[in-house]
Amino acid sequence: MFRYIVRRLLQMILTFFGATFVVFALMFANQDDPIQALVGEKTASDSLRAALTERYHLDEGFLTQYWYYMKGLLTGDLGKSLTGRDISEMLADAWPVTIRLAILAILIAAAIAVTTGVYAGIRRGGLFDNGTLLMTLLLLAMPIVVLAPLAQLVFAMELRWFPATTTKNATLYELLLPALVLATTVIATQLRVTRTSVVENLRADYVRTARAKGLAPRRVTWVHVLRNSLIPVVTLIGVDLGVLMSGAIVTEEVFNIPGVGFNLARGIRTEDGPLVVGFVSVLVIIFLIVNLAVDLLYAALDPRIRYE
Amino acid sequence: MSDPNLITVAEAPDVSGRSRSLAGDAWADLRRNKIFWVSAVLVVVILLMAFLPSLFTSADPGACALSNKHKGPTGSAIFGYDFQGCDVFARTIYGTRASIEVGVLSTLMAGVLGLVFGLSAGYFGGTTDAVLSRLTDIMLGVPFLLGAVVFSGRLSGSEDDGVWAVTLTLGVLTWTSAARVMRSSVIAVKSQDYVAAGRMLGASPGRLMFRHILPNSMASFIVVLTILLGTNIAAEATLSYLGVGLKGDAVSWGLQIAEAQDYARIAAHPLIWPSIFLAATVLAFIMLGDAIRDAFDPKLR
Amino acid sequence: MTDIKATMDALPGIDHRAPLLQINDLHVEFRTRDGVAKAVNGASFWLSPGETLAILGESGCGKSVTAQAIMGILESPPGHLTAGEIRYRGVDLLKLPEAQRRKVRANRIAMIFQDALSALNPVYTVGFQLAELFRMHRGMSRSDAKNRAVDLLDQVKIPAARSRVNDYPHQFSGGMRQRVMIAMALALDPEVLIADEPTTALDVTVQAQIMGLLAELQQQRNMGLVLITHDMGVVADVADRISVMYAGRVVEEAPVHDIYARPGHPYTRALLESIPRLDLKGHQLNVIRGLPPALTDIPRGCAFNPRCRYAKDPCRQDPAPPAYAIAPHRTARCHFFREVLGE
Numbered sequence: 001m002f003r004y005i006v007r008r009l010l011q012m013i014l015t016f017f018g019a020t021f022v023v024f025a026l027m028f029a030n031q032d033d034p035i036q037a038l039v040g041e042k043t044a045s046d047s048l049r050a051a052l053t054e055r056y057h058l059d060e061g062f063l064t065q066y067w068y069y070m071k072g073l074l075t076g077d078l079g080k081s082l083t084g085r086d087i088s089e090m091l092a093d094a095w096p097v098t099i100r101l102a103i104l105a106i107l108i109a110a111a112i113a114v115t116t117g118v119y120a121g122i123r124r125g126g127l128f129d130n131g132t133l134l135m136t137l138l139l140l141a142m143p144i145v146v147l148a149p150l151a152q153l154v155f156a157m158e159l160r161w162f163p164a165t166t167t168k169n170a171t172l173y174e175l176l177l178p179a180l181v182l183a184t185t186v187i188a189t190q191l192r193v194t195r196t197s198v199v200e201n202l203r204a205d206y207v208r209t210a211r212a213k214g215l216a217p218r219r220v221t222w223v224h225v226l227r228n229s230l231i232p233v234v235t236l237i238g239v240d241l242g243v244l245m246s247g248a249i250v251t252e253e254v255f256n257i258p259g260v261g262f263n264l265a266r267g268i269r270t271e272d273g274p275l276v277v278g279f280v281s282v283l284v285i286i287f288l289i290v291n292l293a294v295d296l297l298y299a300a301l302d303p304r305i306r307y308e
Numbered sequence: 309m310s311d312p313n314l315i316t317v318a319e320a321p322d323v324s325g326r327s328r329s330l331a332g333d334a335w336a337d338l339r340r341n342k343i344f345w346v347s348a349v350l351v352v353v354i355l356l357m358a359f360l361p362s363l364f365t366s367a368d369p370g371a372c373a374l375s376n377k378h379k380g381p382t383g384s385a386i387f388g389y390d391f392q393g394c395d396v397f398a399r400t401i402y403g404t405r406a407s408i409e410v411g412v413l414s415t416l417m418a419g420v421l422g423l424v425f426g427l428s429a430g431y432f433g434g435t436t437d438a439v440l441s442r443l444t445d446i447m448l449g450v451p452f453l454l455g456a457v458v459f460s461g462r463l464s465g466s467e468d469d470g471v472w473a474v475t476l477t478l479g480v481l482t483w484t485s486a487a488r489v490m491r492s493s494v495i496a497v498k499s500q501d502y503v504a505a506g507r508m509l510g511a512s513p514g515r516l517m518f519r520h521i522l523p524n525s526m527a528s529f530i531v532v533l534t535i536l537l538g539t540n541i542a543a544e545a546t547l548s549y550l551g552v553g554l555k556g557d558a559v560s561w562g563l564q565i566a567e568a569q570d571y572a573r574i575a576a577h578p579l580i581w582p583s584i585f586l587a588a589t590v591l592a593f594i595m596l597g598d599a600i601r602d603a604f605d606p607k608l609r
Numbered sequence: 610m611t612d613i614k615a616t617m618d619a620l621p622g623i624d625h626r627a628p629l630l631q632i633n634d635l636h637v638e639f640r641t642r643d644g645v646a647k648a649v650n651g652a653s654f655w656l657s658p659g660e661t662l663a664i665l666g667e668s669g670c671g672k673s674v675t676a677q678a679i680m681g682i683l684e685s686p687p688g689h690l691t692a693g694e695i696r697y698r699g700v701d702l703l704k705l706p707e708a709q710r711r712k713v714r715a716n717r718i719a720m721i722f723q724d725a726l727s728a729l730n731p732v733y734t735v736g737f738q739l740a741e742l743f744r745m746h747r748g749m750s751r752s753d754a755k756n757r758a759v760d761l762l763d764q765v766k767i768p769a770a771r772s773r774v775n776d777y778p779h780q781f782s783g784g785m786r787q788r789v790m791i792a793m794a795l796a797l798d799p800e801v802l803i804a805d806e807p808t809t810a811l812d813v814t815v816q817a818q819i820m821g822l823l824a825e826l827q828q829q830r831n832m833g834l835v836l837i838t839h840d841m842g843v844v845a846d847v848a849d850r851i852s853v854m855y856a857g858r859v860v861e862e863a864p865v866h867d868i869y870a871r872p873g874h875p876y877t878r879a880l881l882e883s884i885p886r887l888d889l890k891g892h893q894l895n896v897i898r899g900l901p902p903a904l905t906d907i908p909r910g911c912a913f914n915p916r917c918r919y920a921k922d923p924c925r926q927d928p929a930p931p932a933y934a935i936a937p938h939r940t941a942r943c944h945f946f947r948e949v950l951g952e
């Protein structure tokens with residue numbers, strides 16, 4: 001276990017520097033005029049030029065720039081957006097609603113994917129199984145840019161079951177429709193992996209043993225099979241978080257939820273380079289930390305890894 | 309029955325059935341798969357729309373008249389008009405091209421990168437593998453769309469339509485899955501007897517790769533690329549929707565959706581049709597990939 | 610615990626004078642895409658308390674399927690039990706409602722599997738998997754059940770049971786794992802234990818230890834043991850009676866010494882001749898010629914006839930040979946058993 005954690009940590013540190021470097025390079029590489037990259041198609045006034053040059057140390061070498069960028073990231077100093085607001089403050093403002101949205105979406109996705117996946121796996125080849133397989137196919141084919149506007153149109157504007165837009169202090173009910181939309185971006189893969197994994201595990205010898213022990217079918221499935229089947233599903237959580245972050249940009253934009261994604265979408269539209277780089281960098285760090293946590297969770301679920 | 313010859317004859321068809329090649333089996337399987345045919349027909353129609361749009365509509369997608377703003381379906385404009393008075397049907401048909409172009413080109417680019425990286429990592433192993441695997445980890449450390457919004461906005465000049473910027477962005481950011489699949493199937497194939505035998509007989513690495521390893525690793529690689537094609541098309545629409553994809557005069561489903569969304573309360577049809585076409589296109593490629601995968605790996609059906 | 614057994618005795622029709630276990634004319638088939646495989650075609654045998662019955666036969670002759678049918682854990686589909694009776698103390702288990710059938714498992718009839726590594730759940734400690742039996746069948750608390758688990762590990766002679774109870778299956782050696790399996794099977798004091806090739810996956814010295822342990826525990830508890838095996842050597846040491854299976858049928862059943870001295874069925878004879886023997890070192894080993902029949906296409910008449918050196922015309926015609934009583938306590942399904950015995 002200890003060696004596993006140490007190895008994971010070392011890998012994570014490497015990935016951390018690599019990934020932040022990638023973001024930084026994507027932003028500034030191949031630019032004749034980095035300031036123009038930061039402000040987009042707007043014209044930068046001389047004072048703005050001076051401010052940005054100082055902020056990003058644009059008069060120094062590329063690696064030095066990266067060094068200052070990392071220092072800022074690690075000390076929580078993200079600088080100011082082109083509108084003059086402090087980026088860390090904007091982020092702090094935007095977090096709470098995004099977190100609630102994301103947790104709601106994850107709970108919905110996990111609940112639906114795991115229960116449906118288990119039942120589909122048990123009734124492999126049956127009507128229910130084929131039905132869910134078809135559903136996952138349709139969900140996989142629905143990009144978030146299709147799903148979010150259409151869901152809003154149908155369920156909020158036409159049927160009026162949910163509000164079409166929300167505010168910063170949105171209630172859970174107000175967040176339900178966007179959370180459902182966000183959840184659908186990850187349900188299909190989670191469900192498929194759960195199902196496949198259940199199908200494989202149902203054939204395992206230990207299931208036969210569990211039945212020979214006179215255990216009720218419910219216990220065999222939900223205690224013995226499920227715990228084994230969840231191992232590959234848990235590894236998906238890390239990837240899924242990336243999908244959720246991407247989905248949140250569009251979802252929050254469509255439903256006007258003033259969270260992280262919404263601010264990021266605005267930053268992209270107004271070509272606010274400092275804002276975009278700042279937000280993206282923080283999201284990447286969160287993504288990496290969650291992925292490390294998932295690795296540890298994986299070890300907790302699978303003792304064969306824990307004692308490696 | 310006890311006549312040994314009889315037994316041999318009776319068993320013969322069974323034996324020949326088993327020795328058919330994997331690819332032959334897979335094709336026999338595919339031919340019986342309804343999903344495969346549905347997706348194949350869809351893909352053909354989509355390709356026709358992309359490269360011969362005039363087969364489907366005689367209208368000019370750029371000819372718009374504000375007087376037609378938000379009008380419902382009429383004789384030729386069967387999907388009605390959008391907020392600028394453009395023919396929604398014509399624009400949706402013409403929008404196919406951008407999606408397919410970006411999708412195919414970026415998938416090809418990801419495929420080439422994935423092939424080179426995955427093949428080298430799997431074949432050479434050791435340090436090469438370690439370095440390339442770390443590189444893959446790092447790329448996977450940046451959630452795809454986040455990397456794309458940073459990158460794509462930077463690439464395109466203000467004049468062009470953004471096709472190359474989006475293609476490059478998608479290609480550079482999505483090769484990882486292809487590389488991983490390639491790497492693991494190369495490792496699996498490499499350990500098989502005939503490859504080991506080939507190496508012992510002194511076959512050169514290049515010959516081994518291209519004559520033995522590559523053909524055997526292709527099935528899963530193609531599946532991944534087919535599905536990637538679908539998801540890259542979806543990604544193009546998302547980037548365009550966010551304003552860092554195709555732009556200017558480009559006709560794109562993502563742009564159509566973004567524009568129509570603001571007026572969805574007034575007129576829903578300009579939003580609905582490009583959405584349906586986009587979903588159907590993504591669906592076609594994902595189904596195709598699924599069907600091919602099932603054909604090559606039927607054990608879990 | 611006693612009152613649990615008491616309610617168990619309320620099994621409808623239980624008769625303590627009836628044989629402990631009796632299988633009559635059991636038929637099992639697997640319906641797959643490639644056709645119907647008749648894995649068991651009228652297997653019959655019985656078992657008394659304290660007795661060891663060995664079931665012998667080539668790979669694929671239906672030994673494991675028979676065992677799974679008795680336990681009621683056949684995978685279905687594709688497996689279907691199409692005819693026959695399984696009587697435990699006179700109670701026809703096949704007629705019991707599923708809930709009661711489940712109580713018979715582990716409480717009355719328990720089973721040990723061949724490969725203990727895959728037969729144990731990799732993500733739970735052996736303590737959890739043992740304690741589960743007491744919690745589910747006896748309603749014990751977690752801590753009481755855990756203590757019982759430690760007792761059990763002690764009984765199967767696992768050193769440092771108190772600490773090992775929290776280990777996972779992969780942390781045990783092969784022999785220790787099989788001991789855990791045995792502990793699990795014996796947890797609820799069953800009267801019948803079915804051991805499906807319990808030592809095949811182990812190396813020779815460990816095999817002997819495990820067989821010794823099984824014999825010892827059987828004696829302590831006066832359990833009936835059904836021992837499924839390929840190993841004629843093990844059989845001679847521990848079994849009281851032998852049932853030889855071929856193509857899903859018991860072709861010969863006899864006390865162990867009689868069968869070794871004078872086999873009554875050509876297949877048994879061939880099996881015995883195929884054992885490598887020290888005293889015959891240097892002689893050519895007799896391997897049974899031909900292959901077992903495909904279960905989708907079992908030969909007419911006596912299923913063994915294509916491979917039998919005694920086969921004559923009646924052997925190739927239906928009906929299959931009945932179970933002839935060839936001596937006291939002995940049956941054989943061969944028309945020409947006299948010839949076989951007399952040779």
Ligand SMILES: Nc1ncnc2c1ncn2[C@@H]1O[C@H](COP(=O)(O)OP(=O)(O)OP(=O)(O)O)[C@@H](O)[C@H]1O
Pocket residue numbers: 639641646648666667668669670671672673674675684687688904
């Ligand atoms: N789940 C299943 N599906 C289809 N056929 C099965 C299944 N289980 C067993 N069979 C068939 O039943 C036949 C008998 O199998 P069984 O496992 O009882 O053999 P066995 O006598 O235990 O052999 P071994 O000594 O190799 O364990 C086999 O030929 C097998 O093909």
Ligand code: SF4
Pocket residue numbers: 874875876911912913914915917918919920921924930942943944945946
């Ligand atoms: S019945 Fe005939 S074929 Fe069958 S074992 Fe006896 S002699 Fe051989």
Ligand SMILES: [Mg+2]
Pocket residue numbers: 672673674805
């Ligand atoms: Mg067996």
